[in-house]
Amino acid sequence: MDFITSFDISSSGLSAQRKKMDVIVSNLANASTIQTPEGGPYKRKVVVLAAEPVNGKFGNALKDALSQVKVQEIFEDGEGLKKVHDPTHPNADDQGFVTYPNVNVMTEMADMITVNRAYEACVTALDATKNMALKALDIGK
Amino acid sequence: MNKITTGSEASRLSPQTIKPVGTDPGKPQGAFGDVLKQAVTEINQLQNSADKAITGVQLGQSGSIHEAMIALEKADISFRAMMQVRNKILDAYQEIMRMQV
Numbered sequence: 001m002d003f004i005t006s007f008d009i010s011s012s013g014l015s016a017q018r019k020k021m022d023v024i025v026s027n028l029a030n031a032s033t034i035q036t037p038e039g040g041p042y043k044r045k046v047v048v049l050a051a052e053p054v055n056g057k058f059g060n061a062l063k064d065a066l067s068q069v070k071v072q073e074i075f076e077d078g079e080g081l082k083k084v085h086d087p088t089h090p091n092a093d094d095q096g097f098v099t100y101p102n103v104n105v106m107t108e109m110a111d112m113i114t115v116n117r118a119y120e121a122c123v124t125a126l127d128a129t130k131n132m133a134l135k136a137l138d139i140g141k
Numbered sequence: 142m143n144k145i146t147t148g149s150e151a152s153r154l155s156p157q158t159i160k161p162v163g164t165d166p167g168k169p170q171g172a173f174g175d176v177l178k179q180a181v182t183e184i185n186q187l188q189n190s191a192d193k194a195i196t197g198v199q200l201g202q203s204g205s206i207h208e209a210m211i212a213l214e215k216a217d218i219s220f221r222a223m224m225q226v227r228n229k230i231l232d233a234y235q236e237i238m239r240m241q242v
Contacts, residue, residue, distance in 0.1 A: 010211070011208060014207040014208075018205060137221050
């Protein structure tokens, strides 16, 4: 059934936005984490999204016209770690500096709002698709 | 899912399955019956996958809420479509039964 292609594309968008949300939450939760299993402070994670061709019938007909979204990778942003002079801190280095994560809470909050809105947009598109399918079933009633 | 749809499409269109209706009275299983059966099987599969998705979410094993909801919607719409087909068949049957002989 053709509406299933739209459902699948919406679904991929919803999944991608959920993953982004997970990463943002992780960044916010670790906004002042100075110890990680790999050593050093927490480094801000960034999601990279990539387009992927849809395998549906309609996608075949139009070749590369349709694409869904997938999470390509999640990379660590190592730039801009904050150094604070605090010699009494147990994690202070030789010069008495403690390295804090490069997470900017404002940026993360703005990203979170964007992700929320994008998720809502996907749900709205999904609802519209569903309504179209239901309207089509009303033909001849 | 897409594979199943394309499969049924192909079989619907292939010359082997399109048998001339009414020329073989000995066989009650015509092309229409096959198509109907295939459609019902497909819808049943959608229902099963919706069941599985919602069970996974409820037990907290796997899957996300939106995936379960989308599986439910797919099952819902395909079931409604099947109901419309059933209504049309019944209408046609009743129309024939009302025919004056």
